[in-house]
Amino acid sequence: MAKMTYIKAITNGLDQVLQDDPKTLIFGEDVGKNGGVFRTTEGLQDKYGEDRVFDTPLAESGILGMSIGLALTGWRPIPEIQFMGFTMEAVDSVGGQMSRNRFRFSGDVTMPITIRTPFGGGTHTAELHGDSLENLFIGIPGLRVVTPANPYDAKGMVISAVENNDPVLFMENLKLYRSMKDEVPDGHYTVPLDKANVVREGSDITVVAYSAEVNEALKVADKLEKENISVEVIDLRSLSPIDDETIFASIDKTHKVVIAQEAQKMAGAGAKVASDIAENDIMSLDAPIGRVSAPDSIFPFAMAENDWLPNADDIEAKVREILNY
Amino acid sequence: MAAKSKHVVDFAKIKSTMSDPYKKPVQVIDETGKIVNQELFDQFSDDELVTLMEKMVWERALHEQTMNFSRQGRLGFYAPTYGEEASEMGIAHAMKKQDYLFPAYRDLPQLIQHGATVKEGYLWSKGHYQAYDYVRRGVRAFIPQIIIGAQYVQSAGAALGIKKNGEKDTIAYTFTGDGGTSQGDFYEGINFASSFQAPEVFFVQNNGWAISVPRKTQTAAETLAQKGVASGVPGVQVDGMDILATYLVAKEARDFAVAGNGPVLVETLTYRFGAHSSAGDDPSRYRTKEQEKPWFDRDPLIRLRKVLTDKKLWDQDKEDKLVAQYKDEFKEAMKDAEAAPKQKVSDFLKNTFEVPTPDVAADIKKYEAKESK
Numbered sequence: 001m002a003k004m005t006y007i008k009a010i011t012n013g014l015d016q017v018l019q020d021d022p023k024t025l026i027f028g029e030d031v032g033k034n035g036g037v038f039r040t041t042e043g044l045q046d047k048y049g050e051d052r053v054f055d056t057p058l059a060e061s062g063i064l065g066m067s068i069g070l071a072l073t074g075w076r077p078i079p080e081i082q083f084m085g086f087t088m089e090a091v092d093s094v095g096g097q098m099s100r101n102r103f104r105f106s107g108d109v110t111m112p113i114t115i116r117t118p119f120g121g122g123t124h125t126a127e128l129h130g131d132s133l134e135n136l137f138i139g140i141p142g143l144r145v146v147t148p149a150n151p152y153d154a155k156g157m158v159i160s161a162v163e164n165n166d167p168v169l170f171m172e173n174l175k176l177y178r179s180m181k182d183e184v185p186d187g188h189y190t191v192p193l194d195k196a197n198v199v200r201e202g203s204d205i206t207v208v209a210y211s212a213e214v215n216e217a218l219k220v221a222d223k224l225e226k227e228n229i230s231v232e233v234i235d236l237r238s239l240s241p242i243d244d245e246t247i248f249a250s251i252d253k254t255h256k257v258v259i260a261q262e263a264q265k266m267a268g269a270g271a272k273v274a275s276d277i278a279e280n281d282i283m284s285l286d287a288p289i290g291r292v293s294a295p296d297s298i299f300p301f302a303m304a305e306n307d308w309l310p311n312a313d314d315i316e317a318k319v320r321e322i323l324n325y
Numbered sequence: 326m327a328a329k330s331k332h333v334v335d336f337a338k339i340k341s342t343m344s345d346p347y348k349k350p351v352q353v354i355d356e357t358g359k360i361v362n363q364e365l366f367d368q369f370s371d372d373e374l375v376t377l378m379e380k381m382v383w384e385r386a387l388h389e390q391t392m393n394f395s396r397q398g399r400l401g402f403y404a405p406t407y408g409e410e411a412s413e414m415g416i417a418h419a420m421k422k423q424d425y426l427f428p429a430y431r432d433l434p435q436l437i438q439h440g441a442t443v444k445e446g447y448l449w450s451k452g453h454y455q456a457y458d459y460v461r462r463g464v465r466a467f468i469p470q471i472i473i474g475a476q477y478v479q480s481a482g483a484a485l486g487i488k489k490n491g492e493k494d495t496i497a498y499t500f501t502g503d504g505g506t507s508q509g510d511f512y513e514g515i516n517f518a519s520s521f522q523a524p525e526v527f528f529v530q531n532n533g534w535a536i537s538v539p540r541k542t543q544t545a546a547e548t549l550a551q552k553g554v555a556s557g558v559p560g561v562q563v564d565g566m567d568i569l570a571t572y573l574v575a576k577e578a579r580d581f582a583v584a585g586n587g588p589v590l591v592e593t594l595t596y597r598f599g600a601h602s603s604a605g606d607d608p609s610r611y612r613t614k615e616q617e618k619p620w621f622d623r624d625p626l627i628r629l630r631k632v633l634t635d636k637k638l639w640d641q642d643k644e645d646k647l648v649a650q651y652k653d654e655f656k657e658a659m660k661d662a663e664a665a666p667k668q669k670v671s672d673f674l675k676n677t678f679e680v681p682t683p684d685v686a687a688d689i690k691k692y693e694a695k696e697s698k
Contacts, residue, residue: 025489032427051489057520062478062513069482069497073425074492092510096472097479103676104468109458110679142677165679194682241682 004184007177009151010040010116013158014078015202016188018048021076025164026053028063028080037082038118038177060086064093067113068101076112078162084119084171085128098167099142114161119147119311120173120212121262121294124302130174130297132263137169138240138272145172145240146193149214151182153237154325156191162195173211180215196243198250202232205256205319208247210236210272213260213292219312220319231319239269247273248281256325258290258318262309265293287325290318344547350562354570356623358631365573375638377568378629380414382644384434385626386651387443391450394659395603400450404431406552408566408598411625412530414438415571416593419579420498423488426466427480427499429473431530435500440464444640445656453665454672473505477514477527484523486587496524496582500619504535506552507543516556522587526578527553529590530565532597533620537611553590565593566623596620669696 004012008122017024026041034056035042045053056063061082067077081087087094098111121130138145144166148154154172161168197215200221207217214235221231236242251257256279259270274289292310300308346545353365370376388407394400409431417438420426426439433446441459449456449469459466467483470476474553476499484497505511506529518525529549533540542604546552550560559581563574571593578589598621608617619667633639671692681689 054535057508057513057516059516061510062481062517063512065475065478065513066482066485066517069425069427069479069484070486070489072479073483073486075486075489092472092475093478097475102679103673104454105457105460106454106672107676107679108457144678194680241684244683293581 001183001185002087003181004151005178006148006151006154006173006182007038007040009182009184010157010158010172011042011044013155014041014044015047016155016159017078018044018052018190019097019163021162023074024052024076024078025070026055026080027080029056029058031055031080036080039296040116040172041080047081051169054301055252060089060095064090064098064115068093068098068111068117071098071111073115076162078114078116081115081117083125083129084117084133085131087133087137088116088128088238094137094143094167094169095140100139102142102166102289106221110165112162112165114158114164114170115167116158116170116172118172118174118177120175121299121305122175122212124305125174126302127299130305131289132261132294134171134239135263135266135268138269139267142166142237143240144168144193145171146238147177147211149173149176149199149211149235150192151184153197153235153261154193157183157237159188160190160193162246163190168193171211176215182247191237194238194241194243196246197235197237198246199235200231200233202230202254204230204254205258205323206232206234206247206250206254207258207315207319208234208236209260210239210312211262212267213262213310213315215310216310216315217252217260220316223316224319229323236269242269242276244276244280247277248284251281252284255284255286256322257285258315258322259290260310260315262294264296266296268293275320288324290322292318337431344551347548347550347560347562350564351570351574352564352567353573354567354628354632356566356628358628358635360632366569368573369569371636371638374629374633374636377414377418377572378633378639379647380418380438380625381410381568381629382647383651384410384414386648387434387655389657390652394447399659399663400447400603401449401452402430403603404601405499405597405599405603406431406434408596408620408624409530409532411568411570412565412593412595415568415691416498416528416575418572419575422465423492424465425480425483425495425497427470427476427483427497428466429470429476429500429502429505430501431502433468436466436469439466441466443655444661447659447662448665449675451662452667453662455665473501473678474508474510474514476529477501477505477508478510478517480516480525481518481521481523484518484525485521487567488521488523494583496526496579498526498579500528500530502535503529503531503533503543503549504538505529506549512552512556515553515558515588518588519556519558522585524582524585525588526575526582527558527573527588527590529592530595531592532595534597534601534612536601536606537548548592548593550590558588560590560592562592565595566628568625568629594607596623
């Protein structure tokens with residue numbers, strides 16, 4: 001057990017799967033000698049060699065397309081797309097190809113591919129680096145979309161993703177990479193890919209969030225505790241599928257819910273959560289479902305990011321609004 | 326500043342000569358049946374010549390019978406292969422069972438030669454999951470690709486996988502048409518395979534048309550074979566109406582790739598005699614009979630038939646009997662295809678994830694209940 005940043009926890013998890021399974025391969029732009037532009041794969045090429053950890057030409061569709069051919073020939077690819085904004089170049093490889101193969105071949109062909117990609121605002125990057133594009137991907141059947149919110153989950157979930165026999169889009173939050181430290185166990189352990197996590201228990205209201213918004217929600221819970229308001233915080237972890245069971249169990253207790261996400265509001269994970277609650281558990285609520293999200297504009301210019309990204313203040317305001325309904 | 330000077334770079338000269346090395350299509354027999362390269366011709370035994378002719382007759386018969394089924398409304402999407410027999414069968418004949426094939430939608434004949442059945446081809450056209458049963462039998466072939474270009478990047482990955490697995494005498498090979506060479510994935514695939522020096526042969530069957538768009542609209546490059554050069558991939562044109570030439574070039578390309586020299590790009594010059602697909606495409610909207618005529622004169626069966634007939638290895642009676650025999654087999658295959666079981670949505674749901682998600686699990690229950698009624 002050691003204290004580790006979120007990014008080091010991912011590196012540690014990748015090290016573990018490279019060690020455990022000789023068929024795993026890590027590849028992408030700058031992942032080899034350079035260890036990735038964020039150093040997520042630092043030291044792995046030295047340790048496992050250029051056959052297992054290697055750089056590719058600069059072409060995202062090529063990277064994810066070749067992953068399919070590698071999977072067909074018996075490999076377990078872990079491609080990196082350098083920034084999630086770049087996945088736009090490779091949507092066919094994901095939605096048109098790899099996620100359909102189990103279906104096409106009635107289970108005879110599997111695609112154990114983990115696509116790692118950093119996303120998320122607040123780090124003042126260039127355009128199409130910080131976008132939360134999960135809304136584009138969670139509607140693809142056959143693809144799991146997951147994102148950890150802390151270092152412990154980051155390692156356990158990356159191991160689960162690689163060991164899963166279906167394609168997984170593994171989203172890593174840029175802002176969390178080095179801003180969080182946590183106790184992370186040595187060696188092999190897994191965190192389930194389809195189970196939401198009650199990160200803080202409470203009784204007055206439930207906040208459902210994922211990735212960096214989980215931390216924002218926890219700040220709100222800390223603050224409101226001083227006013228004797230008890231906030232339960234759920235980390236979705238998985239955006240596709242959504243673990244409704246955990247959410248419903250929580251709102252059956254609190255009867256109020258706020259759903260917070262950094263992505264735009266249209267057709268995303270929050271919309272799916274709201275819809276599932278409305279469809280299956282609406283009678284548990286005694287107030288409307290609250291939503292906190294970025295507005296439905298293009299991800300903003302870097303200097304305006306802080307005005308655009310939803311934060312703890314936005315969550316707090318919405319929580320108070322729903323509590324006072 | 327000098328008033329007048331020579332060009333710093335003579336772009337006009339570069340442009341007018343850059344395609345020259347690629348404009349020499351390999352040919353063994355010309356359209357009149359004349360042997361134009363005796364040395365290459367002598368590489369074939371009589372038996373091989375007959376086998377190649379039989380394969381073209383098989384593909385032509387398959388096309389004719391399939392069009393019949395299509396007209397009878399017994400098939401779904403079908404891309405006619407009429408005219409491309411020398412290109413498709415010449416290449417197929419050069420490949421080995423252990424090779425990984427990444428076909429596109431006009432490549433059902435090669436897929437069948439590689440180990441799929443005609444029944445599976447018909448099921449693919451009709452839209453049935455048993456079309457892909459060949460994978461269960463260990464046939465190393467992917468789906469007939471619809472998103473043109475995707476097969477290029479995927480096969481590059483398979484070629485790298487072969488190399489990493491240390492498999493000897495094995496390549497990945499893939500097909501696209503002239504239109505496909507405009508796709509980004511086309512370049513990415515070639516370039517990736519080259520960067521990794523992976524064992525792969527990329528085939529471009531230039532049949533002149535991407536539905537209604539002529540070859541010249543795709544690119545101002547004079548050949549498609551030269552499209553490999555920027556990635557460090559050697560390319561060559563071959564007379565795609567001459568099965569002896571396509572076979573020899575494909576075999577040479579395969580040998581080169583197998584020897585660890587990296588990928589090769591082969592452009593076969595052929596022609597789509599028929600429509601783009603059986604679904605309503607009418608070539609008379611975009612090309613004239615006069616334009617088609619010289620290509621029909623190059624019919625790949627005519628020239629080899631003449632060579633074989635001159636050598637007393639072939640006659641019309643033999644061909645007629647073969648065609649009848651093949652067509653009987655295709656009719657049986659269609660009967661088998663039509664007897665395929667009704668498909669269940671619950672099965673599709675079960676094949677969405679290894680471990681069904683809660684939503685999928687709920688849908689499985691829902692559809693199983695419906696299907697049991």
